[in-house]
Amino acid sequence: MSRSARLLQLLDQLRRARQPQTGPALAQALGISLRTLYRDIATLREQGAAIAGEPGMGYEMRPGFVLPPLMFTPDELEALLLGARWASQQADPALAQAAQTALDRVRSALPLELRIEVDTSGLLVPAMDRADAPTEPWQTPLRHAIRHQRKIVLHYRDEKGQPSERCIWPFAMAFFDRHRVLAAWCELRQDFRHFRADRVRSVTALSERYPEPRAHLIERWSRQLCSRTDLC
Template identity: 75%
Template structure:
């Protein structure tokens, strides 16, 4: 096992533990010597891991610690890079810029040899539909409404070109290859509806929060799975 893989396993073991773990227990779990374990814990602390404890007292990791990018496996890094690049092609300008920023932050923290390997991985996200894609200026406001769990007054044009005004509770957005879809509870229909972002004419975020939590709405929608496009 490589050293980086061993350090990743140690982080996972500390993250999942519900109580402080003794050095011998961790060493046995990872199949390494106690001396190697103490050296690995020192290395992780140097890299920013907030690991509490000492030999004889046990070790635990304070909640909220994020894995540094260099601790990801090659497959995980490729998945992150590919996902960020895909999002850069599909999302609104603000989210695309955030994806590019996150991608560069991960990339800049990698060792030189791993950075070169990722840059030349050959995994590409071609922008084949750039010329055909319709600008969707409402993506940003809709994402913010989902995040804040606020009601939205939506002016929408359906597939028959008929416009309507809805008060909806937005709680999810799907990013498909050719279209972005808002998932919301529609007060007019008293049911879940799906609204294509390219058919939205106007968005007004209201000050009122919707009465259910986003998590609860997602659970209800997932159970119902009603794929009825807004109309």
């Protein structure tokens, strides 16, 4: 986890707490040492966070402070709201929870009039029927492999039910209404291939990074798609 993400998590912990939180409890919740926690609190205070408390007494956020105020146009706010609501329905549980946490964080930092706009928005994303389009359990490791640009071994069945084992370089995932599709470079075929997540049987994450940057793979893949479909 990056330091900036950790500082935001610490702010969230203090914001949600109903009573002062001890240093050891905060450190344990964040998975960091007590020394690191004290440094992070000092950093947040230097940046203007109104955090009251001392070691041995507990820490709390003073009323009236969460994050610096954020301003969005109505269109920007609706786009963020729809995106977060869609992700909470379509993605794996970890990403769905992250979408809700991000939306809560943005909402808490909005001026009152925009916070009311969020709470009373008429833009809705209907709940999906999970029995009709279940979330595949390997979405999270696939996302992590894409993020960290690491190879994976994919155990897969094609549309005819034929099994195969592929070492691939995953670089993108598309979220359609009923299917998630993984785009990757396949070492077996020495070409780009697409894999439906619901046909994946298991995923083995490897520690080895693939040798080409993800941005280059996406660029080459996009050119190949354009040449094959005449869409460009």
